[in-house]
Amino acid sequence: MSIVINKEKCVGCKKCLSVCPGSLIKFDDDGKAYIRYPKDCWGCASCVKECNVCAISLYLGADIGGRGSRLTVEKEADIVHWNIEESNGVVHSIDINPKDSNKY
Numbered sequence: 001m002s003i004v005i006n007k008e009k010c011v012g013c014k015k016c017l018s019v020c021p022g023s024l025i026k027f028d029d030d031g032k033a034y035i036r037y038p039k040d041c042w043g044c045a046s047c048v049k050e051c052n053v054c055a056i057s058l059y060l061g062a063d064i065g066g067r068g069s070r071l072t073v074e075k076e077a078d079i080v081h082w083n084i085e086e087s088n089g090v091v092h093s094i095d096i097n098p099k100d101s102n103k104y
């Protein structure tokens with residue numbers, strides 16, 4: 001399981017760096033993020049959640065049935081969209097209002 005960072009979308013805010021528990025994210029000379037040791041990523045998704053421009057995708061491994069799917073997180077007002085795109089292009093979304101997450 002690992003992430004991939006879209007450099008075209010990255011704005012160099014470094015939020016992903018500040019939340020990665022393994023300090024795996026580095027920055028190139030253009031100030032764009034990249035993951036240095038993808039094999040060391042344990043897929044916690046912290047960086048994916050933190051990136052406000054949706055530049056980071058998490059590959060969902062075969063061990064959890066992901067088969068090449070990618071997870072991205074998009075924020076829109078109070079709602080967080082967890083989007084899973086299958087390798088065939090089909091997208092599934094789970095929409096959550098974090099303010100409601102401790103209600104149940």
Ligand code: SF4
Pocket residue numbers: 005009010011012013014015016017032033050051052053054055056
């Ligand atoms: S959080 Fe997103 S935009 Fe900010 S540095 Fe990381 S990848 Fe780039």
Ligand code: SF4
Pocket residue numbers: 003019020021022023024025035040041042043044045046047048058
């Ligand atoms: S998914 Fe977690 S471990 Fe992997 S790069 Fe992002 S913050 Fe670091």
